[in-house]
Structures are given as C-alpha cells and as structure tokens.
Amino acid sequence: xxxxxxxxxxxxxxxxxxxxxxxxxxxxxxxxxxxxxxxxxxxxxxxxxxxxxxxxxxxxxxxxxxxxxxxxxxxxxxxxxxxxxxxxxxxxxxxxxxxxxxxxxxxxxxxxxxxxx
Amino acid sequence: xxxxxxxxxxxxxxxxxxxxxxxxxxxxxxxxxxxxxxxxxxxxxxxxxxxxxxxxxxxxxxxxxxxxxxxxxxxxxxxxxxxxxxxxxxxxxxxxxxxxxxxxxxxxxxx
Numbered sequence: 001x002x003x004x005x006x007x008x009x010x011x012x013x014x015x016x017x018x019x020x021x022x023x024x025x026x027x028x029x030x031x032x033x034x035x036x037x038x039x040x041x042x043x044x045x046x047x048x049x050x051x052x053x054x055x056x057x058x059x060x061x062x063x064x065x066x067x068x069x070x071x072x073x074x075x076x077x078x079x080x081x082x083x084x085x086x087x088x089x090x091x092x093x094x095x096x097x098x099x100x101x102x103x104x105x106x107x108x109x110x111x112x113x114x115x116x117x
Numbered sequence: 118x119x120x121x122x123x124x125x126x127x128x129x130x131x132x133x134x135x136x137x138x139x140x141x142x143x144x145x146x147x148x149x150x151x152x153x154x155x156x157x158x159x160x161x162x163x164x165x166x167x168x169x170x171x172x173x174x175x176x177x178x179x180x181x182x183x184x185x186x187x188x189x190x191x192x193x194x195x196x197x198x199x200x201x202x203x204x205x206x207x208x209x210x211x212x213x214x215x216x217x218x219x220x221x222x223x224x225x226x227x228x
Contacts, residue, residue, distance in 0.1 A: 004158070031214075042119050043159075043204065043218040056214050090158070097214045103147065103166070104208075104216065108158035 003027065004109035006091050012115045013081065021076040021112045023091030031097040032074040033106065034066060037088040049074060050097035081116045088113050118142055120207045122219035129195045129226045137190040137222045139205030148181050148188040149206040149216060152199075159204060162190075195226045 004025045013019050025032065034046040048056035049068040063085075065077040074091055088111040098104030120141040127135050139148060147166045153159040165181035165188060177199075181188045192199055202223045206216040 040220075042220045043206075045215055045217070048214045050214070058215065098208055098216050099214060103164045104214075105149075105161050105164060106151075106159075106216070107161070110156075110158045 004091055004093055004107050006089075006109035006112050008112060009110065010113045010115075012117065013078065014117050015081060015083075017081075018077070018079045020078065021089055021091075021114075023074040023076075023109055025072055025074075025091075025093040025107070027093055027095075027107060029093040029095050029107070030071055031094045031104070032068060032071070033092040033094075034074065034076050035090040035092060035108075037090055037111070039087075043090070046076075048097060055097055078114070081114075083116050086114055086116045119217050120205055120219040122203075122205055122222050124222060125220070126223040127225070129224065131197060131226055131228055132194050133226075135192045135195060135224060137192075137203050137205075137224075139188045139190070139207070139219055141186040141207045141209070143186065143207070143209040143212075145181075145183060145186050145207050146210050147208045148179075149208070150179055150188075150190050151204045151206065151218075152201045153204065153221075154201040162203075192224070195224075197226050197228065200224055200226045 031050045036044045046060045047066045052068045067075040090111045091109045092106040094104045123138045150162040151159040176193045179190045202221040206218045
C-alpha cells in the first residue's frame with residue numbers, strides 16, 4: 001500500500017456511541033494531521049502531531065480525542081458526539097510539520113464520512 | 118482567520134482560462150494550493166513562499182504578492198480534468214504549524 005489510508009470510509013453512530021477513526025501513512029513522514037470538512041465550510045484543522053507529539057490543538061471539543069502511537073498511525077477517538085459533528089474527517093501527513101523551514105506539503109487520505117444520528 | 122477565496126464557483130468551456138484569488142488579512146509566509154475532485158482526497162498543486170515568486174505546473178500557475186497578502190491561481194486552456202474544488206491554504210507568520218484553508222472555489226469545465 002502507498003499513501004495515506006483511512007478506515008472506515010463511512011461511519012454512522014449514535015450520540016452515545018464510542019468509535020474510532022484510523023489513519024495510516026506509508027510515506028515515512030514525521031507529521032500527521034486531522035482535518036474536518038463540513039458542507040459549505042473550509043477545511044478546519046483539528047490536530048497536528050509531529051514525531052508522535054501533539055503540537056497543535058485547534059480548540060477542538062474534548063469529545064474528540066486524538067492518539068498517535070507512532071509516526072505511521074493516527075487515531076481519532078469519538079465519544080458522545082453531536083449531529084453537527086457529522087462531516088468528512090480527513091487525515092493528512094507531511095514530511096515534517098509546517099514551519100518556517102519546512103514547506104509541509106500535505107498528502108491527504110480519502111477521508112472518513114461520519115454521520116451522527 | 119481563514120483566507121477568502123473568489124470566485125466561489127466558476128463554469129468554463131474547455132480551452133477557456135480562469136483565475137482564482139486568495140486573500141488574507143494576515144502577513145503570510147507561504148500560500149499552498151490544492152485541488153479536490155468530488156469524492157476524492159485533496160491533492161497538492163504547488164506552494165509559493167514569501168518572496169513574490171510565481172510557479173507553474175503544466176498549464177496551471179500561481180503568483181504570490183506578499184505585500185498585498187494575496188495569491189492567484191491561473192488555469193489556462195482548461196481541460197475537463199481541471200474540474201474540482203480548489204483550495205488555498207495560508208501559513209501566517211506566527212501561526213505555528215497551522216495551515217488555514219479558504220472556503221474553496223468550485224470549478225466546472227464543460228466540453
């Protein structure tokens with residue numbers, strides 16, 4: 001496999017469920033990201049990990065909990081979500097985290113389409 | 118604060134040209150352009166760094182005016198494969214690791 005792989009591609013959950021989204025990158029990158037893409041809204045950065053350490057947490061509600069056990073894997077744990085959390089969740093990776101010395105070209109997965117009932 | 122893209126949508130005939138603009142209220146270090154086709158992942162097009170450079174990618178090029186905090190994406194002699202939503206992402210000075218995306222410009226190229 002190559003690139004960035006996300007599972008599941010589609011997920012339907014109730015507001016009291018606990019589920020997780022998984023992302024795996026096969027590019028040897030050191031940085032990984034979660035973005036949220038809602039209809040008619042810009043891509044919203046949620047979390048950034050660099051070398052398994054969280055370096056950005058963009059004011060995301062605590063019902064979203066990221067986990068980065070190693071530089072190839074990223075999870076987004078979901079708990080007691082709201083219907084407005086329904087969206088496409090995109091995972092991305094880059095060689096290094098975006099910075100003044102790093103251009104941070106992002107490689108995206110195809111996303112996990114989440115529906116909260 | 119997210120950059121503002123214009124227009125929001127554009128319809129072209131094959132072979133026509135288009136310009137997509139991206140404007141920020143913050144001083145920028147770099148501007149990134151991505152294209153997302155329906156049901157697919159966003160794909161990187163190019164990055165423009167502070168310095169006012171212009172880049173090209175086949176018949177797609179872009180410019181970056183750091184003084185005006187603006188970037189423009191130029192699509193010339195458009196092809197059917199250019200259809201999709203184009204996003205600009207901006208990296209602002211002092212924004213750490215954050216790349217902030219605009220709302221996107223939906224481009225449809227018709228035969």
